[in-house]
Amino acid sequence: MAGSTAAKLGVIAGGGELPRRLVEICRARGRDVFVLALEGEAAPETVMGVSHAWCRMGAAAQGLKLLRDNGVGDLVIAGGVRRPSLITMRPDWRAAKFFAKVGYRMLGDDGLLSALAKELEAEGFHLIGAHELLDERASVPEGPLGRLKPSDDAMVDIARGIGIARAIGALDIGQAVVVQQGLVLGVEAIEGTDALLRRCAGLRREGPGGVLVKVSKPGQETRIDRPTIGPRTVRLVAEAGLQGIAVEAGSTLLLGRDEVIRAADAAGVFITGVHVT
Amino acid sequence: MAGSTAAKLGVIAGGGELPRRLVEICRARGRDVFVLALEGEAAPETVMGVSHAWCRMGAAAQGLKLLRDNGVGDLVIAGGVRRPSLITMRPDWRAAKFFAKVGYRMLGDDGLLSALAKELEAEGFHLIGAHELLDERASVPEGPLGRLKPSDDAMVDIARGIGIARAIGALDIGQAVVVQQGLVLGVEAIEGTDALLRRCAGLRREGPGGVLVKVSKPGQETRIDRPTIGPRTVRLVAEAGLQGIAVEAGSTLLLGRDEVIRAADAAGVFITGVHVT
Numbered sequence: 001m002a003g004s005t006a007a008k009l010g011v012i013a014g015g016g017e018l019p020r021r022l023v024e025i026c027r028a029r030g031r032d033v034f035v036l037a038l039e040g041e042a043a044p045e046t047v048m049g050v051s052h053a054w055c056r057m058g059a060a061a062q063g064l065k066l067l068r069d070n071g072v073g074d075l076v077i078a079g080g081v082r083r084p085s086l087i088t089m090r091p092d093w094r095a096a097k098f099f100a101k102v103g104y105r106m107l108g109d110d111g112l113l114s115a116l117a118k119e120l121e122a123e124g125f126h127l128i129g130a131h132e133l134l135d136e137r138a139s140v141p142e143g144p145l146g147r148l149k150p151s152d153d154a155m156v157d158i159a160r161g162i163g164i165a166r167a168i169g170a171l172d173i174g175q176a177v178v179v180q181q182g183l184v185l186g187v188e189a190i191e192g193t194d195a196l197l198r199r200c201a202g203l204r205r206e207g208p209g210g211v212l213v214k215v216s217k218p219g220q221e222t223r224i225d226r227p228t229i230g231p232r233t234v235r236l237v238a239e240a241g242l243q244g245i246a247v248e249a250g251s252t253l254l255l256g257r258d259e260v261i262r263a264a265d266a267a268g269v270f271i272t273g274v275h276v277t
Numbered sequence: 278m279a280g281s282t283a284a285k286l287g288v289i290a291g292g293g294e295l296p297r298r299l300v301e302i303c304r305a306r307g308r309d310v311f312v313l314a315l316e317g318e319a320a321p322e323t324v325m326g327v328s329h330a331w332c333r334m335g336a337a338a339q340g341l342k343l344l345r346d347n348g349v350g351d352l353v354i355a356g357g358v359r360r361p362s363l364i365t366m367r368p369d370w371r372a373a374k375f376f377a378k379v380g381y382r383m384l385g386d387d388g389l390l391s392a393l394a395k396e397l398e399a400e401g402f403h404l405i406g407a408h409e410l411l412d413e414r415a416s417v418p419e420g421p422l423g424r425l426k427p428s429d430d431a432m433v434d435i436a437r438g439i440g441i442a443r444a445i446g447a448l449d450i451g452q453a454v455v456v457q458q459g460l461v462l463g464v465e466a467i468e469g470t471d472a473l474l475r476r477c478a479g480l481r482r483e484g485p486g487g488v489l490v491k492v493s494k495p496g497q498e499t500r501i502d503r504p505t506i507g508p509r510t511v512r513l514v515a516e517a518g519l520q521g522i523a524v525e526a527g528s529t530l531l532l533g534r535d536e537v538i539r540a541a542d543a544a545g546v547f548i549t550g551v552h553v554t
Contacts, residue, residue, distance in 0.1 A: 174464075
């Protein structure tokens with residue numbers, strides 16, 4: 001018998017490099033994989049040389065059929081998705097039924113993802129988190145990752161940042177905040193962490209640079225939307241003149257660990273895992 | 278006896294048009310006024326033809342002396358200030374003493390303003406709010422101001438926006454939020470409402486436009502930093518593709534009422550005062 005004994009893995013793929021990393025992991029382990037690539041979100045590289053189909057986000061009936069027809073058992077949702085309005089999404093009957101049940105408009109991202117997770121399980125799929133497939137090198141332990149440690153003033157900003165990030169997370173607004181010398185330079189909403197960092201480059205004050213703090217939302221659906229950092233995060237943090245990055249230890253996905261640490265050390269940026277209660 | 282019986286008014290002037298409006302009001306009422314214009318913040322027009330001195334923000338001893346030497350009794354702080362880092366501010370001994378007492382770094386804007394208000398009163402000035410000088414045309418009542426009313430879907434976004442704006446206000450982050458179809462497009466931090474609106478122009482989803490919601494922070498020092506809207510707010514809201522503006526009734530400063538209403542009606546934008554508990 002070729003391949004693994006694990007059920008065939010389905011990957012519902014949004015943007016970024018995470019979905020492709022999951023594909024590579026399956027290949028390395030000889031596990032069958034099928035990618036349902038979301039139109040306008042997944043990168044073409046994600047599906048290269050692997051069994052896949054493209055599907056628009058609103059075409060739920062077609063998507064479910066594709067997953068079933070391709071024998072998917074375990075299912076992972078990975079990568080970024082720019083949440084569209086209902087009109088842009090053009091929901092089919094199956095998606096419309098789901099949205100009518102959960103109330104699209106009044107749900108934040110996290111509420112919607114939790115509802116989606118429940119719905120997919122009710123359809124018979126076994127939903128797993130990307131972190132269950134990645135090895136321990138994709139997780140962030142407590143303490144500094146690279147050569148640099150946060151300064152004392154950065155620690156003060158990190159403490160304030162954690163409080164604020166948890167609060168905006170509890171409101172299901174976003175996961176990230178930038179704090180410099182006690183000032184909140186920016187709060188992440190729908191624009192995402194990259195755009196937050198780009199605008200904070202123009203808002204920084206003189207003196208010691210600020211910090212990016214990124215934590216999971218309280219009560220977040222941890223199988224789908226974990227805080228994630230990668231090489232691009234490090235580059236944008238350096239370009240914004242920040243001193244470093246503090247992420248929640250244990251729950252953050254770290255993509256490209258070696259590259260991230262190398263880039264952070266080269267740019268003089270710290271990355272530290274913090275325990276969040 | 279020429280002029281009024283009221284004590285001479287001092288205006289500590291930041292950016293925007295509010296300080297000049299206060300000067301005009303004093304003139305119309307024959308009240309003596311002295312403007313302490315903050316360097317880098319107050320517009321040159323603010324001090325035209327009126328008794329004034331320029332002062333940098335960190336020069337507290339000089340500023341207090343100027344106010345005293347010019348016989349100021351009542352004092353109003355008006356206009357926007359981009360809060361600098363301590364280093365940029367170059368505090369003199371008097372400012373440094375104040376910051377050492379209140380702890381600059383750990384205070385949000387509102388905490389700092391409350392402390393500043395107390396300090397100025399301890400120095401013998403009678404601090405008043407700009408709203409006490411403006412007439413009732415500068416306040417926003419409950420309900421629509423212009424021709425247009427919020428649609429039912431806008432009302433849903435307003436409700437969510439109020440909850441979020443109050444929460445970020447309680448954290449002393451900002452006063453404003455933009456919500457479209459239940460999605461939080463952006464949250465105001467140190468960049469201010471204008472910059473928030475400019476970036477939300479690029480984040481809007483298809484379908485009915487969103488709303489700008491702006492409310493006072495819970496426990497805010499209401500004499501200094503009331504939520505304020507004016508003609509520019511209306512223009513930026515229209516350019517961002519939003520349906521309208523909801524502000525806290527009673528506590529918002531409305532600058533240029535006639536112009537604001539005319540611009541809103543012309544752009545098809547609603548402005549409504551909402552009761553916030």
